[in-house]
Amino acid sequence: MPVRLGKVADPRSVLVWVTRLAKGRSQVGEGLAMVMVASRQQRALTEEGLRSLFDLTQVEARLVQHLSMGSSVEEASTAQGISVNTAKTQLKRVFSKMGVKRQSELIQAVYSSPLWLSSQTNDASAQGLAPLGVSYDNPAHTTHHLRLADGRTLAFFDRGDPHGTPLIFMHGLVGGRHLAPPDEEVLREQQIRLIVPDRPGYGESDNWQERSIADWPKDVAQLADHLDLQSFAVLGCWSGTSYALACAKFLKSRVSAVVLVGALPPFEQLADLPGHYAPMRSGLIVARYMPKILPLMHKTFTRGVRKNVHLYLTRALSQATESDRQPFANPCLRADFAAAILDSTSNGENFLSEMRLAANDWGFSLEGIDGPVAFWHGDADQFIPIEGAKRLAKFFQQAQFHTVPGAGHYLIYSHWNAILENFRLIAASHV
DSSP, X not given: OOEEESOTTOTTOEEEXXXXXXXXXXXXXXOOEEEEEEETTSOOOOHHHHHHHHTOOHHHHHHHHHHHTTOOHHHHHHHHTOOHHHHHHHHHHHHHHHTOSSXXXXXXXXXXXXXXXXXXXXXXXXXXXXXXXXXXXOTTOOEEEEEOTXXXXXXXXXXXXXXXXXXXXXXXXXOOGGGSOOOSHHHHHTTEEEEEEOOTTSTTSOOOTTOOGGGHHHHHHHHHHHTTOSSEXXXXXXXXXXXXXXXXXXXXXXXXXXXXXXXXXXXXXXXXXTTSOHHHHHHXXXXXXXXXXXXXXXXXXXXXXXXXXXXXXXXXXXXXXXXXXXXXXXXXXXXXXXXXXXXXXXXXXXXXXXXXXXXXXXXXXXTTOOSOEEEEEETTOSSSOHHHHHHHHTTOTTEEEXXXXXXXXXXXXXXXXXXXXXXHHHHHHTO
């Protein structure tokens, strides 16, 4: 229950919530909690923004406005001229739409939404929500563009320590340059230069319809030449696994190490699929054996995304592990991730091509990749089973496998610091 500090009639009084972020113990041995403070003096989130973001009705949005500014349910009902029972009924509907069960979780979802990114600078009359399809670009993440030899444009971020150890990030199927964790401070602390390119057809990179996974290293080599990188490491996240390993295969003299987070192994037979998240399992089967109906599946998947990407993300996270939900309390991460989802689904033909590439033979063997390969996988990953990643690790003589207890699919965010610290150790030992 929220606790009010000060008298109800005093506009300076505040309401305080304390909510636990994760069960058990953190990496440093201390429990984690979020303290949220709301005041009636703060700027209200707009009704229009709340309705658009969370698919609320007008009366539901007004209730959330009152609660987010520090009112109790009783105070909100009085302000709106409705009974407490009516307000509680509306609140239950809000819980259902937002995928939460308690008032503290509701406030946490609102506080961590992209609405707060604009509410600090916009007038109260502003919408409080950028139009769908417009990225919430982190000002520290400047998009650069490289003209490739064949005339295509490659878009990329160049982040962190410009003099640090270079690490090129390979995003997943649902991804793009916005997918990498947004925190710049940890990159500077670890002295890492993180380069995050959009693959062809994603974000601001030109499409290349007939490409293969084995073609990607050619683009990466041109990007590395452009940045004067003689050698570099690669990080593959989820279905970016195949692209990272392709670079290790075909740019062997330049790739110093490989890091794979939530590695998606090659789909070689139906026996490889048990344990996969049902939509991913269905998508791989359809893309490989029934490609003609893949466009219909894509249309069904993207309908909710295009209608409201932030609501889609909120509902998806409601089914995630507590370890996965914790980092998404950062509104910058939620905004970047929403932008990555939009980047990857806006070009339907490219998305279908990526699905077909992921579902079929990668087009190269894993033989000859003899450098260090570090795997990171959560044992609670509900999308990609850890058993498949362990089978993949057996191909490599210098494989390290890090199983993270309790971590889910979004391990790249919940354990970003640990992943980078381990990468630094690998890089230092292979200079």
